[in-house]
Amino acid sequence: MRIIVVDNYEEMSKRAALMITSQVTLKPDSVLGLATGDTPLGMYEELVKLYNKKEVDFKEVRTFNLDEYYGLDPENPQSYYSFMNKNLFDKVDISKNNINMPDGMVKDVNDFCLLYENKIKTLGGIDMQVLGIGGNGHIGFNEPNVNFEAQTHLVNLNEQTIEANSRFFKSIEDVPVKAISMGIKTIMNSKKIILLANGLNKAEAIAKAVNGKINPSIPASILQLHNDVTIIIDKEAASLL
């Protein structure tokens, strides 16, 4: 694991955006694995700035998002589909046909998950996967006590995640309790991984993921076994390392 500790959120976001820009410059039709949440928001802002300065374009880029709430219409402002459109896809030249998101309204979930996995494989696998990390050590929506062998599947969100995500909803009752998420195996099959974290509330999860035993109770700890992970964190998230 390569760990880059930076001063603040802005720097974390810039570093991550530059890594994506380099990836897409070297391979214009890169398959990117993308994440939602507060953590990558600044990275998307930086990417849009770089795009506007013509330093990167997304014409041939293909994307797969990590996860989506189950039961939320894509048009719902809280869906991750809406998040991605608002913060990246609507602001750059990516082709809508090249965007892949788990479908939160799909009826046959198992069938959908298999198709999602197959599409990733057909396009040659994920070249670069961006991850945030939950305060409980989750990556994607792979909650503690995860099955390290799982591929894209339907997950039950745990209480800590529902609580953390309730800040985006009117009330905690409105937070979906299930999601479709890439599994740990899907994530581990990515060729390169960038994990971002900022703030004191991520420090414990980062310390356990980086220095703790590889353990399903800290899903991110499995990343110790991946051969190309870059962790970009601010000083606060690094404070327990």
Ligand code: PGA
């Ligand atoms: P956050 O979420 O970026 O909103 O902190 C990260 C995560 O839960 O994976």
